[in-house]
Amino acid sequence: MDVVELINKYGFPIVMAVGLGYIIKYVWEWATKEVKPVISEANTTLVALIDRIRMLDNDLIRLNQKVNTVLHLRGKIIESDRVMEAVKVEREASQRFDEAAKLDDNKPKFVKRRDDIADAEEEENKKTAASGEG
Numbered sequence: 001m002d003v004v005e006l007i008n009k010y011g012f013p014i015v016m017a018v019g020l021g022y023i024i025k026y027v028w029e030w031a032t033k034e035v036k037p038v039i040s041e042a043n044t045t046l047v048a049l050i051d052r053i054r055m056l057d058n059d060l061i062r063l064n065q066k067v068n069t070v071l072h073l074r075g076k077i078i079e080s081d082r083v084m085e086a087v088k089v090e091r092e093a094s095q096r097f098d099e100a101a102k103l104d105d106n107k108p109k110f111v112k113r114r115d116d117i118a119d120a121e122e123e124e125n126k127k128t129a130a131s132g133e134g
Contacts (some may be wrong), residue, residue: 006015 003015
């Protein structure tokens with residue numbers, strides 16, 4: 001039978017309802033026969049990968065604890081080494097500063113600058129000239 005004859009005999013809504021029922025049946029069979037097994041297999045693979053990731057995470061945590069224990073027992077914790085190095089540099093800088101301060105203490109406290117010497121000579125010349133005029 002032709003679609004037009006079916007529509008004339010049963011009406012458009014009935015023919016369309018049967019057509020939609022066939023499409024739904026086709027999609028349902030396709031989903032259950034082709035898609036569902038693929039999704040099931042992917043789900044199994046995903047669960048296996050999640051288990052492996054958990055195992056690796058646990059191994060990483062245990063390894064990190066072992067490394068921290070070894071570093072602690074050897075007394076070479078990285079942060080304390082950095083702090084000790086900073087203290088050492090600070091101590092050396094303080095010693096150098098103290099040595100420089102001692103050398104500075106040995107120098108005379110007042111050193112005349114050239115301008116001060118020139119001003120002092122000029123004042124002396126004025127005093128000499130003033131006392132010679134009087």
